[in-house]
Amino acid sequence: MLRFPFMDKDFALLKISNTQIKELILPIVIPFIALMVQYHFWIGFKPFVWFLFYPIVFFMAWLGGLRGAIISSVLSAVIVWWFFMPPVFSLYKESFSAYFSTITFIALGYIFGVAMEQLIKANQKVAEQLEANRQKEQLVIQQSKMAAMGEMIGAIAHQWRQPLSIIGGSLINIEESYDENELTKEYLKKQIDSAEKNLLFMSKTIDDFRNFFSPSKSKTDFSVYNNLLNSISIMNAQMESHQISITYDVKDSNANTKTTENEEILDNHFMTNGFSNEFSQVLVNLFANAKDAIEENIQRGMLSKGEGAILITLFNEKNNVVIIVKDNGGGISEKIIDRIFEPYFTTKEQGKGTGIGLYMSKMIIEENMNGKLEVFNDSNGAFLKITLAKAEVKDEGK
Numbered sequence: 001m002l003r004f005p006f007m008d009k010d011f012a013l014l015k016i017s018n019t020q021i022k023e024l025i026l027p028i029v030i031p032f033i034a035l036m037v038q039y040h041f042w043i044g045f046k047p048f049v050w051f052l053f054y055p056i057v058f059f060m061a062w063l064g065g066l067r068g069a070i071i072s073s074v075l076s077a078v079i080v081w082w083f084f085m086p087p088v089f090s091l092y093k094e095s096f097s098a099y100f101s102t103i104t105f106i107a108l109g110y111i112f113g114v115a116m117e118q119l120i121k122a123n124q125k126v127a128e129q130l131e132a133n134r135q136k137e138q139l140v141i142q143q144s145k146m147a148a149m150g151e152m153i154g155a156i157a158h159q160w161r162q163p164l165s166i167i168g169g170s171l172i173n174i175e176e177s178y179d180e181n182e183l184t185k186e187y188l189k190k191q192i193d194s195a196e197k198n199l200l201f202m203s204k205t206i207d208d209f210r211n212f213f214s215p216s217k218s219k220t221d222f223s224v225y226n227n228l229l230n231s232i233s234i235m236n237a238q239m240e241s242h243q244i245s246i247t248y249d250v251k252d253s254n255a256n257t258k259t260t261e262n263e264e265i266l267d268n269h270f271m272t273n274g275f276s277n278e279f280s281q282v283l284v285n286l287f288a289n290a291k292d293a294i295e296e297n298i299q300r301g302m303l304s305k306g307e308g309a310i311l312i313t314l315f316n317e318k319n320n321v322v323i324i325v326k327d328n329g330g331g332i333s334e335k336i337i338d339r340i341f342e343p344y345f346t347t348k349e350q351g352k353g354t355g356i357g358l359y360m361s362k363m364i365i366e367e368n369m370n371g372k373l374e375v376f377n378d379s380n381g382a383f384l385k386i387t388l389a390k391a392e393v394k395d396e397g398k
């Protein structure tokens with residue numbers, strides 16, 4: 001294709017922005033179009049002189065704000081003055097009403113302009129605010145993913161500690177028995193078997209955790225009981241290393257007595273509908289908070305090491321599945337208890353907490369799963385209560 005060196009420059013000169021069209025070009029062009037249209041009518045049945053010009057000024061104010069309104073109203077006033085008001089084509093007019101209506105027209109144009117300008121600005125502000133909110137939400141989601149990942153890495157590290165040290169021990173054993181000429185094939189096989197078993201466990205941990213922390217694709221019926229067991233097993237190694245006991249108590253819906261015998265019945269009584277993995281993350285968040293509170297309580301000297309305890313109770317209440325996570329970490333001060341679900345609200349030092357754990361948990365339970373997440377204090381700690389609607393199971397009661 002032929003290209004001339006000046007072409008780009010010329011085209012650039014012709015580049016007109018959207019705002020220029022709305023605020024300058026249209027307000028100049030449209031009154032002339034109105035002039036042509038009105039001139040055509042004028043010959044036949046002489047309409048009101050401002051017939052087309054009022055709507056135009058209003059329209060231009062809506063489109064181009066104050067600038068559009070002023071340009072189009074002044075130009076329209078000049079056009080009407082010159083072409084339509086008797087005597088036409090003259091600067092002077094015979095009646096006082098010509099002066100009055102022209103001034104009124106320009107004044108109204110100005111008022112339209114100011115009003116529309118404010119409306120446009122308000123709209124822009126709303127749009128900006130919405131965008132800012134969206135970005136903030138995105139950031140919170142991003143950070144909560146990072147937090148979940150941190151949680152996962154922490155949990156893997158704890159799960160791996162023991163098998164790693166067992167494998168290390170095996171290697172030392174092998175070396176020592178070789179040095180002492182006691183290395184039999186049998187002994188070697190025993191050590192290798194043990195190492196393999198532990199390696200298998202380690203690799204399974206990674207798979208479990210990967211499944212656990214990947215986002216659920218859709219809402220499904222799942223067993224809160226099952227989910228609770230999984231979440232506890234994820235946190236178990238970590239709790240053990242902090243010498244915190246984590247126990248659960250299940251109350252069967254019918255007899256209101258403790259049963260842990262028939263897993264299937266337990267599953268059926270504690271089915272709910274929602275996002276299973278996200279729900280597990282909520283539990284992990286609550287366990288992590290309880291653990292932090294217990295640690296702080298120990299540091300304050302209110303609790304001795306080894307006394308920390310998290311108790312989870314699972315039961316039915318009307319048509320709901322209820323799960324309560326209780327700890328003996330000293331509870332939440334009344335001064336802040338109203339704020340703990342706010343994003344970024346944390347009492348922990350930097351690096352230890354971001355303050356989005358409970359915010360995300362509340363979003364997951366209340367927004368995504370239509371449940372309820374509440375917080376209370378009792379004598380020696382906090383308890384968090386999750387209420388979810390029970391999902392009907394076909395063979396229930398059998």
Ligand SMILES: Nc1ncnc2c1ncn2[C@@H]1O[C@H](COP(=O)(O)OP(=O)(O)OP(=O)(O)O)[C@@H](O)[C@H]1O
Binds near residue numbers: 355
């Ligand atoms: N079980 C609890 N006992 C005492 N205080 C708690 C408990 N759970 C939450 N809190 C208080 O609520 C605050 C907010 O908790 P949240 O889980 O939202 O954030 P965080 O734990 O500080 O940080 P993150 O969860 O992002 O790592 C905590 O900083 C803590 O002060």
Ligand SMILES: [Mg+2]
Binds near residue numbers: 285353357358
């Ligand atoms: Mg937390």
